[in-house]
Amino acid sequence: MRIGFIGAGKVAQAITKGLIDSGITAAENIIASSPKQDHLLLTQISKLGVGTTFNNKTVVKESDVVVVCTKPNVVSRVLTEFSSDVSKSHLIISVALGVTTKTMEKALPKNTRVVRVMPNTPALVRMSASVYCMGSSVIETDAETVSKLLTSFGYCEEISESLIDIATGLSGSGPAYVFTAIQSLADGAVKMGMPRDQALRLAAYAVMGSAKLVLESGQHPDSLKDDVCSPAGCTIYAMHLLEKRGFRAALIDAVEVATLRTKELGDFKV
Structure with missing residues (x-):
């Protein structure tokens, strides 16, 4: 071919x-x-x-x-x-x-x-x-x-x-959102004292492994999240902070604006 x-x-x-x-x-x-x-x-x-x-x-x-x-x-x-x-x-x-x-x-x-x-x-x-x-x-x-x-x-x-167009805002633009999340997770670890290269590897593997678990387990992401959140543990404290900072809403908004921008670009004429 x-x-x-x-x-x-x-x-x-x-x-x-x-x-x-x-x-x-x-x-x-x-x-x-x-x-x-x-x-x-x-x-x-x-x-x-x-x-x-x-x-x-x-x-x-x-x-x-x-x-x-x-x-x-x-x-x-x-x-x-x-x-x-x-x-x-x-x-x-x-x-x-x-x-x-x-x-x-x-x-x-x-x-x-x-x-x-x-x-x-x-x-x-x-x-x-x-x-x-x-x-x-x-x-x-x-x-x-x-x-x-x-x-x-x-x-x-x-x-x-x-x-x-929705898929463009989701999976087309999605890697940019994930790359930013990986960088930010690594920054948090660096702030707490971990070497940069090690922090990036661990963050990237955490994202890759989580995605694989979603695809292969058949479980809802919320259920998988709950499995990580022990009562009074560190993860639920972190999730509480993410909720207060609008973590989910920001991602929803990102997909929305990327979708709308895709439609606008498609309307451009020569």
């Missing part, structure tokens, strides 16, 4: 690394493009062994699957630019924030097969949480192809397009 990336930023690099590391395709079967002013991005992604070009049309001509990884406000222009090179054999995937399948289909030839995807950066370590929704002209095997690509670097689910 020949895969092309329009845009060579962090998301494209993360997905590319995941695809190569999983063996889903070889580096020589991947090509990425970027504007000349962003040539440093091509330099970075080329270190993975993939081909690079400044010409988007070249990417389309040399690929079976084209992944659009540009900013949302230029997606329509970019799609229109290479639309004449799109054939029935192409599958066009967009990871651009807020850009709907209808917007993609409008800019491309009639009956073009399009898919909207939202991965996240843990694709770099093959632990992405991705969601996708299918356009109106996909064929029977396209969902299988997309699932195969996404599961090569993590977990994926097909969802309704009406939910994909």
Whole structure:
């Protein structure tokens, strides 16, 4: 499978690394493009062994699957630019924030097969949480192809397009929330006297292990939290403080504003 990336930023690099590391395709079967002013991005992604070009049309001509990884406000222009090179054999995937399948289909030839995807950066370590929704002209095997690509670097689910902006605010932006939590937990330990590198490791493993326990135990997170909170113990004192500081409400608000901003970005026009 020949895969092309329009845009060579962090998301494209993360997905590319995941695809190569999983063996889903070889580096020589991947090509990425970027504007000349962003040539440093091509330099970075080329270190993975993939081909690079400044010409988007070249990417389309040399690929079976084209992944659009540009900013949302230029997606329509970019799609229109290479639309004449799109054939029935192409599958066009967009990871651009807020850009709907209808917007993609409008800019491309009639009956073009399009898919909207939202991965996240843990694709770099093959632990992405991705969601996708299918356009109106996909064929029977396209969902299988997309699932195969996404599961090569993590977990994926097909969802309704009406939910994909919410997923962006949750799992798309979620790593940033978690990275901040890990840093903050480590800062607390450093404040109390623990070396920085040790504090970061313990914080990261605490988060990773907790997530694994949620997924594998089948228990509700509140139940798992209660298991840690002994009567009059240190954890319940800490939880009381987090509740007073609005810990849960802050995370709920974060997902909400990220979702709304995703919708705003999708409404931008060229």
